[in-house]
Every structure is written in C-alpha cells, then in structure tokens.
Amino acid sequence: MRHTIVMTGASRGIGRVAAAHILRRSPDAHLLVVARGSSGAPLAAELREGGHTVSYVSADLGSLDSVRSAATEIRGRLERGELPPLRGFVGNAGTQYTNAMTEGPDGFESTFTINVLANHLFVRLLQDRFVAPARIVITASDTHFGDFKHNMGMVPGPAWKSPDVLARPGAFPRPDTVAGGRTAYSTSKLAAIYLVHAYARRLPAGIDAVAYNPGFVPGTGLTRNAGPASRFAMRRILPVMALTPFATGRRAAGRYLADVVLGTTQAPTGSYVDRTRSTRSSEESYDPQREGELWDTVERFTAAHAT
Template structure:
C-alpha cells in the first residue's frame, strides 16, 4: 500500500544513500524530502523514476520547520499524499564553537539536532497512520569515551536544558572543543527524547535512535576550518578500511534497513549500525528525559500553536517497554 515517508538530511551523505535504498526496495514509498533552498527540487529530479516530492525548509529555523510540517499536514488532509507512515530526522550539524545562534535565538547545534526533530514529531504525530516509525539519527559520541570517540570529540557535558539551549553553555565556548561538546551533548539529548517518545506516543508509532558510527567524508564538518575539512574528505576516509569507521554507503544502507523494518527494533531502542544495542548508561535517565521533554515543549510551544494536540491522557501515557534491561547485551562495534 502506498504511503508517505518524510525525511530530512537526504541531500548528501548517508541520507542520500538511504533515500536511494528506500525507493529502490520499497516502491510504494512516496518520499517527501525536507530540504533547504533548491536542493530538494534538485534531489527529487535526480531520484526521478520514483515517487518523490519535496518541501522547502531550513531546519535551523523553527518557524521554517513549522511551515513545512503544517504544509505536510495540509497535504495529507487534502488527500494529496498517501498515509504518513514514517519520519526520518537525519539532518544534523556541528559548529566550531558553542556561540552560534539559530534564527530563533537558540544555540544552533541544539536547535537543529534536538528542537527541529522534536517540532516535526509533535506537529506530525496525529497524522501518522499506524504502524509508523520515527527514526532519529544519533551518534556514538554520546558515550564520551576513547573507544567510541577516538579522542576526536569530547564527551557530552549535560546541564539543564535551559542552559543547553543557549549559547555559551560549555567552558571556553569560542573553541572547537566547545562546539564538539555541544554536538555530543545534543546527540545524547536526541536519545533521551527517543526514550520519551516511546513512553508518550500512541501504540503503533515507534521511535528509534540510529547510530551510524564514525562516517568520514560526509558534510558534518562543513562548518569546520580548512584543515579539518581536508582531513575529513581526504585522509580520514582511509579509516573505513578499519573497524573504527564506516563508509557512507554502508551507513546509508543500515539507515534504510531501520526505516524499512529490515532491522527489527522495538520502540525506544538504539540501533548501532546494523543491530539493536545498548546506548550509554548515562542515556537511561527517566528524570532527565522528562525534564528535557518539558523544556522542548516550552521552547517549541509558540511554533506548535494552532496544531491539533494530542489529548492529555495520551501525552501523560505510561512507558510501554522496560528500559531497565538492554535490548541487546552484546558489545558495541568500534
């Protein structure tokens, strides 16, 4: 049966590869690309031969996200799109400091990697046709150890969400180290929210976090200096020949596997490349997850105003899975 899949971050890197796999392996998918400027139209043209459309949006602007999500809701309501069965929040960013503000006045990393996805989920949640799946791209940088970060990215430094959402939350905020700390912390926040979505969303709407591992050669370092960009493009890709990194084609294929259900993953789970695994011990904290949910609701409330809201009993729903035990107790890949 034909269905709609909304996807951000499909214009390059693992998202582009995943989009190609999804369309080839699931011909009933209407892939709705959320992309900035003309890149959506260009990508839709490049993926001709499949059912692809696009909606313009800058995920660094919550007003732009609101406009895109509202447009998608309207198209679904008018029957211009088949039933909505999925959302893939693959867009992400990393800055060379922790001082960059989004258009809405939030710290830019937090705005893109956390708040944009949250607003999309909240504005689309009552338009999903079950079964549906939400996939949010996370990162193993949230572990904060040498084994997962290879010493290249500082681990997360959790603070109150009200601090994380503002610039200057980390020591020496003008440095690249602070920017990378903002990145790893935002990816920890993304996992926290996936756990909260699993508690709150109605049965049949699953939420999963996906860790692609270290994927050199993507556009993530586009805001870095010339030396770092050169290393990411020309030197670090050699690491894909080792267990410490993965190529974008494999990472994109794994993402498609999760979206399509080829990789079984219960709601609230963390998929490390090709299998369900356990995220960091720090990532399992119901008190922190609830606090982050409440803060994300406050930060996005003005942009969600006017959209149909879920009833209070749904929003306060109890957990539907046991997060005290890992879904897979096996070791993570490096």
C-alpha cells in the same frame, strides 16, 4: 500499500544513500524530502529517476518558524489526500559547528536547534497524522558515550546541564573553540536519545521511535561548518579509516539507515540501533529525570510553533 516517508538530511552523505535504498526497496513509498532553499527541486528530480515518487518541501532547520511552515505544508497535503498515509519520519539532518556560540533566529544555539528542536517540532506537528504501523528514526551518534572506545578521543563527551542552559549559546567551557562546538554536538546527540525514549513512552501504540547510530562516517557533510583543516582531514585523510573496524563507509551507513527505516533491522520502540543491531546506548542516556526535564523544556521552547 502506498505510504509517505518524510526525511530530512537526504541531500548528501548517508542520507542520500539511504534515500536511494528506501525508494528502490520500497516501491510503494512516496519519499518527501525536506531540503534547504532551492536544493529541494534538483534533489527530488534526481531521486525520481527510475520512476520513483518523490516530492519536497523547503525548510531551514535552524529556524523553528521555517520548520513549522514545512510541517504545516506537509499536514495540509496529507489532509487533502495529495500524499498517501504517513508511515515514517527520518530525522537524519544534523550539524556540528566550530564553536558553541552560533545563535539562530529563535535565540537558541544552532546545534541544539537543528539536532534537537527541529526534529521534536516535526514529530509533534505530524504526530496525529501518522498511521500505524509507523516508524520515527532519529540519527544519533556514538559520541554520546564520551569515551575513547566510541570516538577515539576525537570528540569530547557530552557535558549535561539544565536543558535551559544547553539550548543557549555559551553553554560549555571555551564555547568559542572547536572543542566547545564538538561538546555541543555530542551533548545534542545525547539529548536526541532522551527524546527517543520519551517518544517511545508517549506516542500511541504502533508509532515506534528508534535512534540510529551510523558510527564514525568519514567523508560526510557533517563538518561543512568546520575550518579548512578539519574539512580536508574529513574528505581526504579520515576516509581511509572506513577500512578499519573503527569507522563505517558512507554507503554502508546509508544502507544501514534504510534498514532501520524500512524495518529490516528489528528494533522495538525506544531502541538504539548501532549500525546493524539493536543494543544499549550509554548508561547516562537512561536517566528518567533528565529525560523528563528535557521533554518539558523542548515542549516549552516549541509551544509557540506547535499549534
């Protein structure tokens, strides 16, 4: 049956690989990619090769106004019958800055906006357009564990605070440093898992929400906002780690993401999928009080854009 899957972060890295797998393995899918600026048209054209059905909507995920505009356009196309029924949303876009001081147009710290608020606003604005069975997949990260086993000491663990504080620039120690930016990243990924748990509790039956962890994937565009040394290491030095059990190659990680989106990887709603299997996320990620506080906060922050 024809259906629509909306996807962010499809232009590069594991998202680009996953998009190709989704289209090849699910020929009834209409893949709608959300891309920044003028990049959407060439991306959609490239993905259409082979006869696949792909369209795009432009959005700057760092701006809630832009996210709202994109989601509203998608809703309109669904309501007018220009798109087949919506059965999937893939929130794969993510970013990591070299500091925790980058402020977006809404006054929120940009890591939190892109990795948390943008996904939430898409889910809330499209929520009543999903047709069961449907699946929401949010790309998480094992950096949320905060231990050497999961990140080899490269990224500081999350430093949870009141969500009102986390959403603003300067929330972490030494916020103007790379360590501050990486702490913002790992904390935002913990927040994303809390929201997946919240979606599992709150969304109607048949609309599943799953967090996907690709593992450490060298050579992606995640550090595009990093300094020259970090970018060079990610592109040229760290990719050799994909040959070890500590990392995942880009192609494998993209294929695993497609498996989660298409349901090849079995995962009940609220699951955390570590590459190829459903498992437990960190013990810290199962705190119902934090989950509730975060839900209330992101609802408040996005309320003006969610109507």
